[in-house]
Amino acid sequence: MDxxxxxxxxxxxxxxxxxxxxPPALDRCDLFYVHIDERDTSITFGFDTSELPAHPRQKWKExxxxxxxxxxSFTGTSQLHVNGWESPGQKNVGISRDSEDELRVQVASDGSSLSFRAKSASVTHSTAQLTASDSYP
Structure with missing residues (x-):
């Protein structure tokens, strides 16, 4: 997958x-947040990126x-596997669709891995922000 x-x-x-x-590749984004909610069988990832959009929302331009x-947010998750989890940051993130039309999500870096299946995924929130210039490589 590209x-x-x-x-x-x-x-x-x-x-x-x-x-x-x-769109920015997820591998180039900072994965700063992972929330696993077993009650709703959902998993939410939060990403930061310094790759700015070509068409920002009007309120962001203000x-x-x-x-x-x-x-x-990934919903209808199953088959969750976590092996270690190092501090947040850039990780290899892959999303693909399997033969059963479910999403397969894999996240990995040195000493960390997380994988699961999901029925759907959606961007639930996005915002523009001003961060310190040394936050990104």
Missing amino acids: NATWPTFLSDPRKVLDLYDQ KPFNSIRFFI
């Missing part, structure tokens, strides 16, 4: 594609910003 095609796996890809001509924060 890592920048991840919006095609979302229930509403326009939430990303209306902002970006070329103040300076140099990064975008967005959250992807």
Whole structure:
């Protein structure tokens, strides 16, 4: 999978594609948040990226910003596997669709891995923010 095609796996890809001509690859984003909710069988990832959208929302243009924060919620999750978890940051993130039309999500870095299946995924929130310039490589 071309890592920048991840919006095609979302229930509403326009939430990303209306902002970006070329969305940032998830591997180049900072995975700063992972929330596993066993009650709703959902898993939410939070990402930060310094790759700015070509078409920012009008309200974002009203103040300076140099990064975008967005959250992807995966619902109907199953087969969760976690092996170690090092501090947040850049990790290899892959999303694909399997033969049963479910999403397969894999996250890995040195000393960490997380994988699961999900029935759907959506961007639940995104915002523009001003961060310290040394936050990104």
